[in-house]
Amino acid sequence: MSATGDTNQNTFLLEQLGTSVPGLELQISNLSLYQTDIYYVAEHPPLALASPASAEEVKQLVLAARRLGLKLASRGAGLSYSSGYIPANDRTVIVDMTRMNSIVDLQPEDRYVTVEPGVTWSQLREALKPIGLTTPFWGTFSGLYATIGATVSQGGKFYGSASRGTSAESVLGLQIVTGTGEILTTGSAATIGEASPFFRNYGPDLTGVFLGDCGAFGIKTRITLQLIPAAVETGFCSFSFDEPLAQLGAMGKIGAELLASECLGMDPFTARSRMAGEGLTSDIATLLGVIKGSGSIFSGLRDAALIAASGRRFSEKVGYLMNCICEGRDQADVRSRMRRIREIATAAGGRAIPASIPRVMRAMPFPPMNGLLTPSAKRVNWLHTVVPNSRGGECFSKTEAVFARHARLMKDCGIDRGYLLSTHGPSGVGIETLIRWSDAPYAIHTHFMSDAEKAKVRQRSENPKSSAAVIEISKDIVADWRDMGGVHMQIGRKYPYLETRQPATATLLGDLKQKLDPDNIINPGNLFSTLK
Numbered sequence: 001m002s003a004t005g006d007t008n009q010n011t012f013l014l015e016q017l018g019t020s021v022p023g024l025e026l027q028i029s030n031l032s033l034y035q036t037d038i039y040y041v042a043e044h045p046p047l048a049l050a051s052p053a054s055a056e057e058v059k060q061l062v063l064a065a066r067r068l069g070l071k072l073a074s075r076g077a078g079l080s081y082s083s084g085y086i087p088a089n090d091r092t093v094i095v096d097m098t099r100m101n102s103i104v105d106l107q108p109e110d111r112y113v114t115v116e117p118g119v120t121w122s123q124l125r126e127a128l129k130p131i132g133l134t135t136p137f138w139g140t141f142s143g144l145y146a147t148i149g150a151t152v153s154q155g156g157k158f159y160g161s162a163s164r165g166t167s168a169e170s171v172l173g174l175q176i177v178t179g180t181g182e183i184l185t186t187g188s189a190a191t192i193g194e195a196s197p198f199f200r201n202y203g204p205d206l207t208g209v210f211l212g213d214c215g216a217f218g219i220k221t222r223i224t225l226q227l228i229p230a231a232v233e234t235g236f237c238s239f240s241f242d243e244p245l246a247q248l249g250a251m252g253k254i255g256a257e258l259l260a261s262e263c264l265g266m267d268p269f270t271a272r273s274r275m276a277g278e279g280l281t282s283d284i285a286t287l288l289g290v291i292k293g294s295g296s297i298f299s300g301l302r303d304a305a306l307i308a309a310s311g312r313r314f315s316e317k318v319g320y321l322m323n324c325i326c327e328g329r330d331q332a333d334v335r336s337r338m339r340r341i342r343e344i345a346t347a348a349g350g351r352a353i354p355a356s357i358p359r360v361m362r363a364m365p366f367p368p369m370n371g372l373l374t375p376s377a378k379r380v381n382w383l384h385t386v387v388p389n390s391r392g393g394e395c396f397s398k399t400e401a402v403f404a405r406h407a408r409l410m411k412d413c414g415i416d417r418g419y420l421l422s423t424h425g426p427s428g429v430g431i432e433t434l435i436r437w438s439d440a441p442y443a444i445h446t447h448f449m450s451d452a453e454k455a456k457v458r459q460r461s462e463n464p465k466s467s468a469a470v471i472e473i474s475k476d477i478v479a480d481w482r483d484m485g486g487v488h489m490q491i492g493r494k495y496p497y498l499e500t501r502q503p504a505t506a507t508l509l510g511d512l513k514q515k516l517d518p519d520n521i522i523n524p525g526n527l528f529s530t531l532k
């Protein structure tokens with residue numbers, strides 16, 4: 001069936017879809033929120049938003065879509081920026097996974113938890129807190145809304161990543177509805193008879209095939225995650241560096257020795273706007289959050305006092321910042337990790353400064369989602385790569401060289417840039433650049449704000465000249481990272497993937513897609529094509 005924009009035809013298709021999946025929640029108006037992600041806008045609005053409540057409903061939806069010639073794009077909270085879920089053509093139904101948001105099976109003794117895909121990282125952390133357990137990777141900054149199903153589909157990094165890897169390393173098994181409508185189980189849970197999802201690699205690692213697939217191989221309907229003991233003691237330290245390359249070297253070493261659970265670098269501008277944007281130094285709510293989020297009232301009060309006291313000093317000249325959170329079995333363990341981090345940082349030229357940012361990060365790991373625009377309402381294009389520890393400095397320099405080449409254009413178009421640097425122990429460091437420019441916001445940029453926050457957002461109008469310049473600069477950065485063999489989470493249709501794979505690998509990927517989704521109805525384009 002060919003794609004047309006015919007309204008009668010579309011109405012007919014949606015009626016057919018509704019009849020084929022009785023009980024399916026289907027929204028067919030007010031869909032502009034779903035035509036964009038945080039960076040990309042699709043040529044076509046979606047036909048509808050379908051919100052299934054169970055794996056069986058997802059299965060029926062896939063079977064009906066296949067029969068009717070519709071495309072499906074699964075969506076969690078929509079907090080990504082790599083064209084992973086926006087419509088690829090005018091016959092696309094967005095599949096909203098947020099209704100499937102139950103914690104299905106929590107087994108502290110066997111150390112696993114099974115969740116539906118719409119469970120958020122914040123929801124899971126709250127559920128695990130009373131039993132003193134955590135998942136090794138335990139979420140993204142966006143985890144107040146970001147869903148577990150989406151994160152493991154596209155790959156997520158941050159909380160826990162400095163010593164325990166990305167979202168993929170925490171997954172034991174999956175349930176997936178493929179493009180043929182089959183419900184497929186991976187890991188030890190696929191055993192016939194009495195099965196437990198406690199083990200990932202029983203035979204070939206089929207779970208791994210679906211992690212980082214950006215949803216191209218099917219829609220995840222259950223995820224089993226590993227559980228480990230939560231930290232008993234936590235310590236914080238921050239350092240200022242004049243030299244970002246020296247800082248990246250230190251971050252790589254901290255990862256290689258598995259010293260921190262999180263290690264985050266920021267350029268001076270990003271650090272200051274994070275402090276300002278979230279009112280970290282003065283805002284009473286933040287301080288209350290720190291008190292509440294700390295393990296005890298005493299340590300909460302101590303941390304809040306330290307943050308308040310450091311507010312003024314923070315505004316003094318800071319360079320590139322490195323913020324570390326260390327976890328340990330006891331205080332001696334934490335102290336010895338912090339001591340070693342201090343040695344590494346000092347040897348690389350870092351100066352210890354008050355550790356406000358990591359304290360707030362740990363007390364309030366999932367802040368309200370008001371950072372989709374900068375505090376002055378500029379748009380942001382986030383681009384990231386992860387490279388081996390030994391190449392972090394080179395990657396940073398190459399990225400800076402691209403900005404230097406485009407300095408004139410950036411000045412003319414009012415474009416600036418910042419950095420977030422991260423440790424991916426033991427082997428890699430992450431470089432993320434935030435390219436900021438003035439442009440009209442999309443609906444999603446203000447979607448998570450309160451009315452009062454929305455009213456305060458500075459109005460900005462469309463700026464095609466600057467957004468074209470952002471595309472050009474971003475393309476050059478991604479090309480340089482590609483030449484270095486950098487890897488990416490969140491490939492979607494943003495980063496070149498298939499075209500960068502060796503022929504035998506590319507063939508296998510194509511064969512898998514053909515087997516699992518022969519009519520290319522699920523997240524078409526993800527992994528397999530790159531937007532220009």
Ligand SMILES: Cc1cc2nc3c(=O)[nH]c(=O)nc-3n(C[C@H](O)[C@H](O)[C@H](O)COP(=O)(O)OP(=O)(O)OC[C@H]3O[C@@H](n4cnc5c(N)ncnc54)[C@H](O)[C@@H]3O)c2cc1C
Pocket residue numbers: 038073074075076077078079080081083084085097117139140141142145146147148149150151153154155156157158159214215216218219220221371372489490492523526
């Ligand atoms: C302010 C901010 C902070 C962020 N912080 C981080 C961070 O610390 N670390 C990080 O890695 N990322 C971060 N991100 C990026 C992003 O929020 C995360 O990657 C997050 O995991 C996305 O979750 P989501 O539910 O919003 O996914 P969505 O954007 O809804 O979807 C992402 C992808 O997953 C697919 N998908 C969704 N559900 C399913 C499913 N059930 N089955 C198969 N495929 C599915 C979609 O098709 C899409 O390709 C941040 C983004 C913002 C805006």
